Amino acid sequence: MLLQVKDLTVRYGEHVAVWDAGFTLGEGEVLGLVGESGAGKSTVGRALLRLVPEPGRIVSGAITFKGRDLLPLSEAELRALRGAEIALIPQDPLAALNPAFRIGLQATDALALHRGLSRREGQGVMARLLARMGIPDPEDALRRYPHELSGGMRQRVLIAIAFSCGPSLLIADEPTTSLDVTTQAQILRLLAGLRSETGVATCFITHDLGIVAHLTHRVAILYAGCLVEQAPTETILAAPRHPYTRALVRSLPLDGLMPALRESPRACPFSHRCPERMAICDTAHPPVKTVGAGHQVACHLY
Amino acid sequence: MPALLEVQNLKTHYRLGGWLSRRRILRAVDGVDLTLKSQQTLAVVGESGSGKTTLGRTILRLLEPTEGRIVLDGQDISRLSQPRLRPLRRRMQIVFQHPYASLNPRKRVGQIVAQPLRIHQVPGDHRRQVAELLERVGLPASAADHYPHEFSGGQRQRIAIARALALRPDLIVLDEITSGLDATVKLRVLALLRELQADFRLAYLFISHDLSVVRSLSDRVAVMYLGRIVEEAPTEMLFERPLHPYTQVLKASIPEPANRGSWNPPVLVGDAPSPVNIPPGCRFHPRCPLAQAVCREAEPELRELAPGRRVACHLAEAPPVLARDDVSA
Numbered sequence: 001m002l003l004q005v006k007d008l009t010v011r012y013g014e015h016v017a018v019w020d021a022g023f024t025l026g027e028g029e030v031l032g033l034v035g036e037s038g039a040g041k042s043t044v045g046r047a048l049l050r051l052v053p054e055p056g057r058i059v060s061g062a063i064t065f066k067g068r069d070l071l072p073l074s075e076a077e078l079r080a081l082r083g084a085e086i087a088l089i090p091q092d093p094l095a096a097l098n099p100a101f102r103i104g105l106q107a108t109d110a111l112a113l114h115r116g117l118s119r120r121e122g123q124g125v126m127a128r129l130l131a132r133m134g135i136p137d138p139e140d141a142l143r144r145y146p147h148e149l150s151g152g153m154r155q156r157v158l159i160a161i162a163f164s165c166g167p168s169l170l171i172a173d174e175p176t177t178s179l180d181v182t183t184q185a186q187i188l189r190l191l192a193g194l195r196s197e198t199g200v201a202t203c204f205i206t207h208d209l210g211i212v213a214h215l216t217h218r219v220a221i222l223y224a225g226c227l228v229e230q231a232p233t234e235t236i237l238a239a240p241r242h243p244y245t246r247a248l249v250r251s252l253p254l255d256g257l258m259p260a261l262r263e264s265p266r267a268c269p270f271s272h273r274c275p276e277r278m279a280i281c282d283t284a285h286p287p288v289k290t291v292g293a294g295h296q297v298a299c300h301l302y
Numbered sequence: 303m304p305a306l307l308e309v310q311n312l313k314t315h316y317r318l319g320g321w322l323s324r325r326r327i328l329r330a331v332d333g334v335d336l337t338l339k340s341q342q343t344l345a346v347v348g349e350s351g352s353g354k355t356t357l358g359r360t361i362l363r364l365l366e367p368t369e370g371r372i373v374l375d376g377q378d379i380s381r382l383s384q385p386r387l388r389p390l391r392r393r394m395q396i397v398f399q400h401p402y403a404s405l406n407p408r409k410r411v412g413q414i415v416a417q418p419l420r421i422h423q424v425p426g427d428h429r430r431q432v433a434e435l436l437e438r439v440g441l442p443a444s445a446a447d448h449y450p451h452e453f454s455g456g457q458r459q460r461i462a463i464a465r466a467l468a469l470r471p472d473l474i475v476l477d478e479i480t481s482g483l484d485a486t487v488k489l490r491v492l493a494l495l496r497e498l499q500a501d502f503r504l505a506y507l508f509i510s511h512d513l514s515v516v517r518s519l520s521d522r523v524a525v526m527y528l529g530r531i532v533e534e535a536p537t538e539m540l541f542e543r544p545l546h547p548y549t550q551v552l553k554a555s556i557p558e559p560a561n562r563g564s565w566n567p568p569v570l571v572g573d574a575p576s577p578v579n580i581p582p583g584c585r586f587h588p589r590c591p592l593a594q595a596v597c598r599e600a601e602p603e604l605r606e607l608a609p610g611r612r613v614a615c616h617l618a619e620a621p622p623v624l625a626r627d628d629v630s631a
Contacts, residue, residue, distance in 0.1 A: 036484035036485065036486070036487075037484055136572070150573040152573060153573070180349035180350055180511065181349065181511065181512070181513070181552060181555045181556060182349065182551055182552060182555045182570050183349075183573070184555065185554075185555035185556075185557070185567030185568075185569075186567070186569060186570070188557065188567070189567055189569070207484065207485060208557070209485075209559045210556065210557030210558055210559050211557050212559070213557065213558070213559040213560075213561070213562040213565075214557045214561075214562060214563075214565050233562070234562070237559055237562065247486055248485060248486065249559070251485070251489060252486070252489070253486060253489035253490040253492075253493050254486040254487075254489075254490065255490065257454050257456075
């Protein structure tokens with residue numbers, strides 16, 4: 001197992017962003033982390049890099065990557081992993097690039113740090129990578145500032161940076177949300193191609209079930225910080241068990257709002273919106289049950 | 303049914319540059335014709351830079367048209383002065399994309415929804431009217447006493463819809479109102495808009511970048527590319543058999559959960575050109591997988607191919623099927 005996450009809980013002060021989440025990721029596997037905004041999916045992604053922003057704190061759990069628990073590691077040890085073994089494709093490529101520096105300078109940071117390449121050597125490697133990403137004139141792109149490139153081109157640059165040191169785990173945090181639909185299609189195609197070439201295991205954070213259907217092997221559904229269901233992608237799409245997953249998959253409108261957790265949940269976080277609510281849903285947090293092959297659900301119905 | 307809104311050859315151009323840099327013209331909307339019947343919904347779909355938002359705002363005269371006619375219920379409003387336009391503003395309202403930016407954070411919801419009533423000096427008890435409006439959009443009347451920041455994105459969008467309804471308009475421009483909302487919330491807002499359309503006899507001009515969102519709400523769909531409509535058709539017809547190559551690409555670019563394992567999005571060459579630098583001939587030709595010599599030379603007219611179905615493509619009479627690559631996700 002490449003990655004094993006157990007009982008992960010992340011708090012932002014009083015607010016519980018992720019509660020007791022557990023999942024695994026095998027070599028070369030793509031896991032979709034799905035949820036609406038505020039469900040905690042980006043926080044999970046950041047926790048895997050130990051980059052939960054202040055005042056966020058991982059309060060309990062274990063994140064085991066290649067047999068090593070990441071939580072006790074020092075900053076120096078983490079820096080050696082980030083960008084090398086574990087890479088991130090962020091949601092907003094404009095925010096992720098420094099506006100004051102040319103692409104060629106910032107895109108070679110990881111190669112300089114982890115591979116010891118000079119800027120010149122790094123630019124050579126990066127030019128070949130950018131060409132693979134479908135950028136027509138890579139040398140020209142390296143001389144540009146971020147604002148001179150389109151959104152799609154910027155995201156290709158960030159994908160090239162993420163792949164530059166040959167990571168074994170990729171965290172893709174809604175990498176196409178800010179893009180137009182035709183550009184999104186091209187980026188998704190590119191990511192699918194890169195995955196089959198490199199076999200990189202991926203945590204794909206998204207709210208779009210269409211993307212999930214085409215890129216992932218397994219799906220984990222987050223709701224109000226709780227992992228409510230996980231299963232192979234076919235199973236989630238064809239036979240979802242949790243009422244929230246069913247609403248997502250069958251495009252059912254839901255009334256009400258996702259609650260914000262403040263303490264250990266004493267009820268199902270979905271109960272007040274749930275069409276199948278029972279008395280127990282308001283008095284006990286449902287435990288995770290295995291309902292099929294690789295299929296877990298946290299719901300009192302099962 | 304008579305047309306509520308008719309737009310003819312509408313252009314919104316901007317002058318860029320000053321006395322030091324070269325003068326250039328940005329052609330955001332560049333010759334749009336459209337018709338919207340009363341109590342119907344016309345969706346305007348396009349990607350960033352297509353001019354869809356500028357079109358919506360020009361139709362409401364929030365931006366000045368450079369050329370063309372905007373006819374509301376038989377009256378040409380494209381050259382009316384602002385004072386003469388004012389009584390007509392009651393009949394056409396807008397809901398903006400960002401419910402965070404479009405609601406004044408220092409005013410209570412009650413004041414926000416009542417503002418159009420005050421400005422247009424609508425008689426009657428405004429407090430009661432506001433309470434009714436809030437309940438109509440699915441919020442409690444007590445919401446009037448709270449501030450916008452106390453509400454979620456979906457609820458704020460409901461507040462903005464209540465404000466747009468206050469003057470009982472005939473037309474509401476909905477500008478990307480579901481982007482930024484979560485899936486289940488988005489579906490609730492779309493369902494609400496359908497109910498309100500019937501109850502208030504509304505026509506919607508529904509502007510969106512997302513082809514899949516407009517399907518459930520629209521009678522007709524117009525697809526925009528670089529300032530022009532390239533195709534317009536009844537919704538189901540457009541989804542079942544898009545004729546313009548750009549519409550075909552747009553539709554095929556949506557990853558549908560049902561096509562797991564068989565999705566092959568076509569590849570468009572490069573990015574959309576800037577509206578400052580619109581290519582000659584068909585404006586889509588540099589990226590069109592089917593472009594031929596004629597496409598580089600002459601700009602295709604938006605022609606009626608069948609009743610209610612317009613396409614601006616030289617090849618539309620014998621629509622070639624877009625070839626797909628066999629690379630799969």
